[in-house]
Amino acid sequence: MKIDVREGDSFWYYSQLFNIPLQLIIDSNPDVSTQQLMVGTAINIPGFIKRPHTVDPGDTLWSIATHRRIALDALLLLNPDINPRKLKEGMTIDLPYKVTKPVVNGKQSYDFSTMVRDIKRLMALYPFIRQQSVGRSVEGKSLYELRVGQGSQVVHVNGSFHAREWISTPIIMAFLNDYLLALTNRETIRGLSMAPFYDNKTLSALPMVNPDGVDLVIHGLPQNSEYREHILEMNNGSTDFSQWKANIRGVDLNNQYPANWDIEADRKPNHPASANYPGPQPLSEPESQSLAQLTDDSSFERVIAFHTQGEVIYWGYLEYEPPETESIAQEFARVSNYEPDQNVDSHAGYKDWFEMKWQRPGFTIELGSGTSPLSLNQYEEIYQESLGVFLANLYL
Ligand SMILES: [Zn+2]
Known part of the structure; x- marks a missing residue:
């Protein structure tokens, strides 16, 4: 107003x-x-x-x-x-x-335009949010980052690296909205006052890393894309894109980071595909590159990448992570009932690269259970599980 x-x-x-x-x-x-x-x-x-x-x-x-x-x-x-x-x-x-009620309705097919509309609504209602576009997807969609808070310690969350895991985006947007509501209404969330978090932390959120992929899963083959034929080919001729993970030109964005990328390149598909292709070289894609640039510029204290599914918190990478990572993972596990897991045979992920490059805590959190894309019937449960993690990310 x-x-x-x-x-x-x-x-x-x-x-x-x-x-x-x-x-x-x-x-x-x-x-x-x-x-x-x-x-x-x-x-x-x-x-x-x-x-x-x-x-x-x-x-x-x-x-x-x-x-x-x-x-x-x-x-x-x-x-x-x-x-x-x-x-x-x-x-x-x-x-x-x-305003005492959220504008974000996360329990819907949450495509790029829904997110953009909600970001605009939140910006209008809460102009103390700082918003920027940190880059563009292959198809030219803006990669939006939102920041809330004045603290010198910046904690980062992101979602939808993988297209079919798009439910992570409305989970992040809904938390942002609840945080903003609690701040302006001086309300608590789970008994915690939000004002100290605003003063002590800056929350950075990039809710949709892979907007082209998300829209492909939700809407199917794009009308005007120059990649139309190629997309169909990568999907073996099928117009069912529900299992798509990659970006629009068939690169797995979470296999793109320079953390033993060669190991993944050797054992994963060597051509563009709906899943798992690490690309022709590290950070070949505008989406992974833009997030790497943002991370390089931001000195994040810690990062969380939300994926689905498995109810697991991956927290280590070849022991590059600092000692406190374990206790943070344990607190995340306590408040979400997810299982902490230090090591997994995987490289070139965003969390791996973050821990290797900065020796700061990074987490890959697999929301929900079943098979992706998860049903919206799980939305409430996943929100309640992740809410503890969002809060712990502010108080730890
Ligand atoms: Zn994933």
């Missing part, structure tokens, strides 16, 4: 008036000086929308405020041009409405 600054008002006053943490208001207006607000400047109040209200017979601004438990001054602020003594029946005024 945007309001126009009045004479004598301050961010502090708006924080009191709307009961929104001061820091969130300041961070929602990065281009506005906190020292002296200029009268007439439009500023963002996070967590609020304006709702039109038609004046009923006998309504006064006071009665509306009392009835709806809104501060009278908030009504005056939102409706600067009306005369509070002369409300006319049938006229429309704006009421401030505090």
Whole structure:
């Protein structure tokens, strides 16, 4: 919600008036000086929308405020041009409405455009989110990263490396939405207050690493892709893409990282395929490259890549991981009931590369059980299991 600054008002006053943490208001207006607000400047109040209200017979601004438990001054602020003594029946005024429900509905086929629409909604409601596109997929879709928080320690999560594992994207988006709601409504999640997390950590999320692949699994063969024939060929002529893991040109993005990539190249398919082809060389694909670049630029304290399925937390890579990785994995396991697993015979994954390059904790978490793509019937259960991990990632 945007309001126009009045004479004598301050961010502090708006924080009191709307009961929104001061820091969130300041961070929602990065281009506005906190020292002296200029009268007439439009500023963002996070967590609020304006709702039109038609004046009923006998309504006064006071009665509306009392009835709806809104501060009278908030009504005056939102409706600067009306005369509070002369409300006319049938006229429309704006009421401030505090958003208490999520806009993200994760329990649906969550394609790229659904994610983009939700990112736009979240950005409008919570302008203290920082959003950037860190690159583009083969088909030109933006790889969006969202950041929440002001802490110097940056913890990163990502999802949908593998196309058929797309349920990891709405899980991340839903957590972000719940975190934002708890921050603006000063609510707890599982008894934990969120404000200290906002101050002490910065959460970085790249919810969809492989948007072309996700859309292929959800919608089938793209209409205008130059890869149409090639995609069909890689899928052995079938138009059922439900088992597709790779990006749109048949490279497995989680077999792309320079961490003993040669071992995977020797034993995996040596040509583009729906799954497991490590590519012609490490980081040959724009998606894996963009995430590597983001990681190089960001000095992440730790990273979590969400996949499906197996209810497992992979946490080690050839003992490059620092000692504290084990205790973090144990806490993730405690709160999710997933099984921690230090070693698996696998190389060239994002987590492997992260631990090898920085000697910091990295995790591959396999959400849910059964076969991918997982049914949305598992969505609630997976969300509850991963919620503990998201929270632990903020308090550890
Ligand atoms: Zn996977």
